[in-house]
Structures are given as C-alpha cells and as structure tokens.
Amino acid sequence: MFAPFLLKLRAAGLPVSLTEWLALVGATRAGVAEYEVENFYFLARATLVKDERHMDRFDRVFAEHFRGVLPETTITGELITRDLPEEWLRKLAEKLLSEEERQAIERAGGFEALMDLLRQRLEEQKKRHQGGNRMIGTAGTSPFGAFGDNPEGVRIGQEGSRRRSAVKVWDKREFRDLADDAALGTRAMKLALRRLRKFARQGEAEELDMAGTIGATARNAGTLDLRMQAPRRNAMKVLLLLDIGGSMDDHIRASEELFTAAKSEFRHLVHLYFHNCPYERLWKTNHRRAANMIGTEEVLRTYGPDWRVVFVGDASMSPYELLEPGGSVEHWNEEPGQAWLKRITGHFRRVGWINPVPEGHWAHTRTITLIQRLTEGRMFPMTLDGLDRMAKALR
Amino acid sequence: MRFQSTDRYIASRDLEVAVNAAVTLQRPLLVKGEPGTGKTVLAQEIAKGLGLPLIEWHIKSTTKAQQGLYEYDAVARLRDGQLGEERARDVANYIIRGKLWEAFTAPTPVVLLIDEIDKADIEFPNDLLLELDRMQFHVYETKETVAAVHRPIVLITSNNEKELPDAFLRRCFFHFIRFPEREVMERIVQAHYPDVRKELAAEALNAFFLLREVDGLKKRPATSELLDWLKLLMAEEMPPEALRTADMKVALPPLHGALLKNEQDVHLLERLAFLHRGRRS
Incomplete structure (x- = not known):
C-alpha cells in the first residue's frame, strides 16, 4: 500500500528518496502516528516533504492515493477536473437546490446544460491555472454559486455529510499559495556565480600566516614570532545593471532571485537600474526619481575597468530606442542607446548580458541580435548553463 | 517522551x-x-x-x-x-x-x-x-x-x-x-497575557490582522510583534476604543513602532491613511 504512494509522489515531482521512505516506515512502526489517519498524514508530510513549496503537491497526491483506503471518501478538485463524475454533480445539485431553483434551471436549458456549463468552466479553470491549483468553486466562478449554494463552492466528495469538519486536512490544501514551479533556485544560482570568484588578500590582518610565522620563528632562533595576514576574500567586483522596463515585468521573479544570489556571493556588488536601454543616466533604486539618478559618465569614472559589468534585461525594445537619438520612450536622449552601450563595453573590459528570454527566441527580436553584437556575443540566457557560461566568459 | x-x-x-x-x-x-x-x-x-x-x-x-x-x-x-x-x-x-x-x-x-x-x-x-x-x-x-x-x-x-x-x-x-489563524492567535494571546482585557485583545487582534493584509508591506508583523505591542498597550493602559479598526485607515494604530519595524512600511501606511482621509473629506 505504501510503495505505490512513494512512486506517485516521485511521479508528481517530489524529490522523495529511500532515506525518507525508511524514516516514514520506521516512524509508523514506532507508533508515532498512533494509528490515526490524520496523524499519519502529518507524519508523512513531516517526513517526505522538505520544502513548503512542495506541500500542496503532496496534499494532492495524498488525497488521490488514499482515497479508497480511507473510511470517508474524499476527492480533490484536481480529480474532478480530470474525469467529471456526472452522477455526483447530479446528486449534489438535487440535494442542494430547492424546487423553484431547479425549475429555473429547467427553463434555462435543463440539467444537461448546467452540467455542460460546469464541465466547461472546470476545463477552462484547469487551463488557466496550469498548475491545476484551484479547486472548483474556490474562485467563485462555478455556476453553483449563482444559486446561493454553499459559499465554499461545490463540495463533491462529501455526499451525505455536510459537516464542515468532514473536510480532510489534506483536502483543504492550505499550502496552495506556497507552491511554485520555479526552475532556477537561488542556491543553484549561487553555485553558478561562485565560478566568478577571484580570491585576494584584503583588509585587516587577522589570520595567522603559517608559512610566514615558521620562517620568522626560525630566523628568530626558535623564539615564536607570530605573523598575521589578511584573510582571503572574494575580490571580484561586479556592477549589476538591471532593466526595469515594462517588458521585464514577466521576469521580475527570476531577476530578483538572481539579484539575491549575487548579493550574497559578492562583497563588491553595485547595482543600478535602467529602463529598456541604458542612456546618459542610470538609477540607484528602482523608484526612478531625479534624486536617485546617477550619470552614466559618472559611473564610468567611478568604477574602474576591473569591474565586471552584468546587464540583466530582455533586450527587447523598439530598434529606435537603440539606434536613434531621441528614441527613448521617456525622455529626449541626445545620443542613441547604442552609443552608450559602446561606451560602457569600451570602458569595462568584461561585460556580459543575461537575458531571461529563452535563447531560442533571440533571433526573432532585432534589438536582441543588435545588442548581442554590441556585447561581443556575451549574451547568455538566464539559466544555470547560461550563468555558468557567463561566469567563464567574465573571469 | x-x-x-x-x-x-x-x-x-x-x-x-x-x-x-x-x-x-x-x-x-x-x-x-x-x-x-x-x-x-x-x-x-x-x-x-x-x-x-x-x-x-x-x-x-x-x-x-x-x-x-x-x-x-x-x-x-x-x-x-x-x-x-x-x-x-x-x-x-x-x-x-x-x-x-x-x-x-x-x-x-x-x-x-x-x-x-x-x-x-x-x-x-x-x-x-x-x-x-x-x-x-x-x-x-x-x-x-x-x-x-x-x-x-x-x-x-x-x-x-x-x-x-x-x-x-x-x-x-x-x-x-504557518501563520496562526485568528482563533489560534487568541489562544496564544491568552496564554501569554491571561489578565489582558477582553475588549483590548479583540480590538488589538482586529487591528493586527487588518495591518497584515495591507499590500506591499516589507515585513508583515508576526506573533512576536503582536505580543510586544499588546504588552505596550497594557502598560500604557490604552483604552480599547483607541484601537477601533474603523480608525485604522485614517491614522496609524497607537504605538505602531512595536508592530512595524521598517520605516518604509510606516511611510506606506501613512500614505494610505492620507489618501483615505482625502477621499473622505
């Protein structure tokens, strides 16, 4: 009974291994769950799920797998959307709707029409939320809501008992909000960015210099002479230029994660913002106000050529923004964007561009191709492999 | 064990x-x-x-x-x-x-x-x-x-x-x-301050949960902030009426320093209160 459950969890994309499995079996045998279904659910969750983002997926698999085994039948929205059990809907509707209401439905096209509508609605919902994360009715779009039904939506799976408490904990799916299918975790990003490290000794001398001490002590005829040195630190200096233009809205999450990863990896990290294309000024915070402005000339003067510059942006804009004076969408720029890009790439020896747009689509956007040329082919997709390639190119 | x-x-x-x-x-x-x-x-x-x-x-x-x-x-x-x-x-x-x-x-x-x-x-x-x-x-x-x-x-x-x-x-x-629901929160408050006045605790919880729902807060207040805040309110002998949630939109709750630890959050709320006031007059 348990082994298929494990396989189902793995099939659902939960990283469950034998270690956790044995722990669950061991804990069950030790009587932690005390032979109570709910406790068993809690135990299984504590053992098999290691990330709150996976809890919702776990709840779904649990509900599906233990449906027949558990005393009360419970079905999640996910299952219903897969094969709609018409019998239940009918029974439910009959039970919940008053005589007049049913007549009203008859007039509007009858039960069949209502069922069709419901089924259609469910399919739509499923398509819209690709993760299949919504139970029917929770969004309040189910046609049953219109008939003043249970405010929690269509409650199939609780035939005969309408007690609220009958809803199983795992059917509540309280962790829905935390579910997330992000491909790139911060941890993975950090590991990729680590390739960009370059160590150098800097700062206070607070570490014992072993070789130096031995040498000095020997020269001192055996009397201890301690030598200290500065610890090795990551001396890589990174200037991060982030695009916060409108077209980047889709990629905000990924950019934020990248930023978080970079922030903790580099001691010398400066980040500035631009809108679509860098011109004669940049911004220090993402509220682009005059007070936060910094001239691009000043940036070039402040940061030496040893800084690595990493642009994060989709490089998708109108070609005018890049090629023509006055092409900017928000102000009159004396010089075209490409002049500024050339200045930046000319001053800093190593410049990379991370693009959240999938690599396969790059050729379709003219400005991406142009900027790729301007950065000497150092444009990389925002994937682990891309970060890796960039780290190598900028070393 | x-x-x-x-x-x-x-x-x-x-x-x-x-x-x-x-x-x-x-x-x-x-x-x-x-x-x-x-x-x-x-x-x-x-x-x-x-x-x-x-x-x-x-x-x-x-x-x-x-x-x-x-x-x-x-x-x-x-x-x-x-x-x-x-x-x-x-x-x-x-x-x-x-x-x-x-x-x-x-x-x-x-x-x-x-x-x-x-x-x-x-x-x-x-x-x-x-x-x-x-x-x-x-x-x-x-x-x-x-x-x-x-x-x-x-x-x-x-x-x-x-x-x-x-x-x-x-x-x-x-x-x-998970963040505790209201009932659980009431029990937690009870457990820490058994002698808190019922109305005060109720009003404070109203204000607290309302505050947590404000969009865009950098650090939403959590249990420990609520407990600190309640302690302050009790020490100041704040009347429960001062916390009426209807007033929340017009002014920040009293002693909000215990709840909001981030000046940007305080500004955000002040701005919201200001906007609201403008709409009412």
Missing part, C-alpha cells in the same frame, strides 16, 4: 506529530516559517516540555561547521611551549569543545538548537551531514572519536535566506510553521 502544547506555547497538531516523530526516530527536525512565528521558542518549549537541558548554537554568517565540533587553539599551545609550560605537552589541553561536542557528551539527553542555519555559508549544512547523521565525529589532534552518549534532539531553524542542500534535507524531518 511526548511533546504537546503547553499553557505558554500553543502548538498545532501537525507540529506535535513532527516533533514527536523527530524525537522518536532521533533525527533532526527542520523548522521553517515567517520570522516571529515562534521557531526559536519552540526549542525552549520542547526542552521544558520534555524536561531536558537546552543547548543553543546561534549561527552567524561567519560561523564554520568545525566550530560546532571543536577548535584547536594552536597559537596558545605554541606560546605555552615556548614558555616551557608542562600543559603544552598534551594536545588535549588546547582542544576547545564546541556545542555539538557538548550535546553529544552530556550525561542526559539534551535538546540542541541550531538557530538560523541559513545565515551561515552555503556549504555549512553539508559540512555537518555526517555528524548529524551518525552523531559522532573524529578529533584528528587527539585521535579520538566523540560519539553521542545519548542522541540529542536536534532542532534546526531556517528563515529561508538560503536554500538548503538536498542531502541535508533528506536526513531531517520538516515542519513549516
């Missing part, structure tokens, strides 16, 4: 099961959750509930895994050796025991809290894998192996600042403390 809610700490049932599983199988329990939901307090309560001593190891960004095991003070030994002190002959005199060593060799089982493991370097959890798994480690200087007399109950907390490696997670039980 069973852990359950106490009159001071309200634990949900899933948390009880998770703690008991970790205690029974003697594996670490990893606890995550919003800051201020009682992760660190949990360790103290487990220790108190089970009647065991608590050893706390607070992790900082500079903490190394080795420091939890032991440190060899080579410099002190070298100095002593130079001065011809007798104790320099034995290397064991210069081994400084870490928190894990302390926990392993304690005469009774203990609760070991490894607090905020995500603060440390990204490799930190990996360096402790074997030690937490087998509950033993080797001291190279003295060639001895320190093994746990009693396997300690290990509680690890994380604020999600860094992701933890899979191999590490595989060895832990996991619990995510």
Whole structure:
C-alpha cells in the first residue's frame, strides 16, 4: 500500500528518496502516528516533504492515493477536473437546490446544460491555472454559486455529510499559495556565480600566516614570532545593471532571485537600474526619481575597468530606442542607446548580458541580435548553463 | 517522551506529530516559517516540555561547521611551549569543545538548537551531514572519536535566506510553521497575557490582522510583534476604543513602532491613511 504512494509522489515531482521512505516506515512502526489517519498524514508530510513549496503537491497526491483506503471518501478538485463524475454533480445539485431553483434551471436549458456549463468552466479553470491549483468553486466562478449554494463552492466528495469538519486536512490544501514551479533556485544560482570568484588578500590582518610565522620563528632562533595576514576574500567586483522596463515585468521573479544570489556571493556588488536601454543616466533604486539618478559618465569614472559589468534585461525594445537619438520612450536622449552601450563595453573590459528570454527566441527580436553584437556575443540566457557560461566568459 | 502544547506555547497538531516523530526516530527536525512565528521558542518549549537541558548554537554568517565540533587553539599551545609550560605537552589541553561536542557528551539527553542555519555559508549544512547523521565525529589532534552518549534532539531553524542542500534535507524531518489563524492567535494571546482585557485583545487582534493584509508591506508583523505591542498597550493602559479598526485607515494604530519595524512600511501606511482621509473629506 505504501510503495505505490512513494512512486506517485516521485511521479508528481517530489524529490522523495529511500532515506525518507525508511524514516516514514520506521516512524509508523514506532507508533508515532498512533494509528490515526490524520496523524499519519502529518507524519508523512513531516517526513517526505522538505520544502513548503512542495506541500500542496503532496496534499494532492495524498488525497488521490488514499482515497479508497480511507473510511470517508474524499476527492480533490484536481480529480474532478480530470474525469467529471456526472452522477455526483447530479446528486449534489438535487440535494442542494430547492424546487423553484431547479425549475429555473429547467427553463434555462435543463440539467444537461448546467452540467455542460460546469464541465466547461472546470476545463477552462484547469487551463488557466496550469498548475491545476484551484479547486472548483474556490474562485467563485462555478455556476453553483449563482444559486446561493454553499459559499465554499461545490463540495463533491462529501455526499451525505455536510459537516464542515468532514473536510480532510489534506483536502483543504492550505499550502496552495506556497507552491511554485520555479526552475532556477537561488542556491543553484549561487553555485553558478561562485565560478566568478577571484580570491585576494584584503583588509585587516587577522589570520595567522603559517608559512610566514615558521620562517620568522626560525630566523628568530626558535623564539615564536607570530605573523598575521589578511584573510582571503572574494575580490571580484561586479556592477549589476538591471532593466526595469515594462517588458521585464514577466521576469521580475527570476531577476530578483538572481539579484539575491549575487548579493550574497559578492562583497563588491553595485547595482543600478535602467529602463529598456541604458542612456546618459542610470538609477540607484528602482523608484526612478531625479534624486536617485546617477550619470552614466559618472559611473564610468567611478568604477574602474576591473569591474565586471552584468546587464540583466530582455533586450527587447523598439530598434529606435537603440539606434536613434531621441528614441527613448521617456525622455529626449541626445545620443542613441547604442552609443552608450559602446561606451560602457569600451570602458569595462568584461561585460556580459543575461537575458531571461529563452535563447531560442533571440533571433526573432532585432534589438536582441543588435545588442548581442554590441556585447561581443556575451549574451547568455538566464539559466544555470547560461550563468555558468557567463561566469567563464567574465573571469 | 511526548511533546504537546503547553499553557505558554500553543502548538498545532501537525507540529506535535513532527516533533514527536523527530524525537522518536532521533533525527533532526527542520523548522521553517515567517520570522516571529515562534521557531526559536519552540526549542525552549520542547526542552521544558520534555524536561531536558537546552543547548543553543546561534549561527552567524561567519560561523564554520568545525566550530560546532571543536577548535584547536594552536597559537596558545605554541606560546605555552615556548614558555616551557608542562600543559603544552598534551594536545588535549588546547582542544576547545564546541556545542555539538557538548550535546553529544552530556550525561542526559539534551535538546540542541541550531538557530538560523541559513545565515551561515552555503556549504555549512553539508559540512555537518555526517555528524548529524551518525552523531559522532573524529578529533584528528587527539585521535579520538566523540560519539553521542545519548542522541540529542536536534532542532534546526531556517528563515529561508538560503536554500538548503538536498542531502541535508533528506536526513531531517520538516515542519513549516504557518501563520496562526485568528482563533489560534487568541489562544496564544491568552496564554501569554491571561489578565489582558477582553475588549483590548479583540480590538488589538482586529487591528493586527487588518495591518497584515495591507499590500506591499516589507515585513508583515508576526506573533512576536503582536505580543510586544499588546504588552505596550497594557502598560500604557490604552483604552480599547483607541484601537477601533474603523480608525485604522485614517491614522496609524497607537504605538505602531512595536508592530512595524521598517520605516518604509510606516511611510506606506501613512500614505494610505492620507489618501483615505482625502477621499473622505
């Protein structure tokens, strides 16, 4: 009974291994769950799920797998959307709707029409939320809501008992909000960015210099002479230029994660913002106000050529923004964007561009191709492999 | 040994099961959750509930895994050796025991809290894998192996600042403390301040949950902030009417410094209140 459950969890994309499995079996045998279904659910969750983002997926698999085994039948929205059990809907509707209401439905096209509508609605919902994360009715779009039904939506799976408490904990799916299918975790990003490290000794001398001490002590005829040195630190200096233009809205999450990863990896990290294309000024915070402005000339003067510059942006804009004076969408720029890009790439020896747009689509956007040329082919997709390639190119 | 809610700490049932599983199988329990939901307090309560001593190891960004095991003070030994002190002959005199060593060799089982493991370097959890798994480690200087007399109950907390490696997670039980619902929160308030006036607590909770729903707050107030705030309100003998939620939109709640720790959040609320006032007049 348990082994298929494990396989189902793995099939659902939960990283469950034998270690956790044995722990669950061991804990069950030790009587932690005390032979109570709910406790068993809690135990299984504590053992098999290691990330709150996976809890919702776990709840779904649990509900599906233990449906027949558990005393009360419970079905999640996910299952219903897969094969709609018409019998239940009918029974439910009959039970919940008053005589007049049913007549009203008859007039509007009858039960069949209502069922069709419901089924259609469910399919739509499923398509819209690709993760299949919504139970029917929770969004309040189910046609049953219109008939003043249970405010929690269509409650199939609780035939005969309408007690609220009958809803199983795992059917509540309280962790829905935390579910997330992000491909790139911060941890993975950090590991990729680590390739960009370059160590150098800097700062206070607070570490014992072993070789130096031995040498000095020997020269001192055996009397201890301690030598200290500065610890090795990551001396890589990174200037991060982030695009916060409108077209980047889709990629905000990924950019934020990248930023978080970079922030903790580099001691010398400066980040500035631009809108679509860098011109004669940049911004220090993402509220682009005059007070936060910094001239691009000043940036070039402040940061030496040893800084690595990493642009994060989709490089998708109108070609005018890049090629023509006055092409900017928000102000009159004396010089075209490409002049500024050339200045930046000319001053800093190593410049990379991370693009959240999938690599396969790059050729379709003219400005991406142009900027790729301007950065000497150092444009990389925002994937682990891309970060890796960039780290190598900028070393 | 069973852990359950106490009159001071309200634990949900899933948390009880998770703690008991970790205690029974003697594996670490990893606890995550919003800051201020009682992760660190949990360790103290487990220790108190089970009647065991608590050893706390607070992790900082500079903490190394080795420091939890032991440190060899080579410099002190070298100095002593130079001065011809007798104790320099034995290397064991210069081994400084870490928190894990302390926990392993304690005469009774203990609760070991490894607090905020995500603060440390990204490799930190990996360096402790074997030690937490087998509950033993080797001291190279003295060639001895320190093994746990009693396997300690290990509680690890994380604020999600860094992701933890899979191999590490595989060895832990996991619990995510969700933000308590209103009823639970009422019980928590009751448990901490049994003599709080009913109306005051009710109004404070209204204001608190309303505040948590404001969009765009950088740090939403959590349980510990609410408890601090209530304490202040009680100390000031604030009348419950002053907290009426209808007024919340017009002005910030009194003594909001206890609830909002971020000046940007205070500005945000002030701006909202201002907008609202403008609309009403």
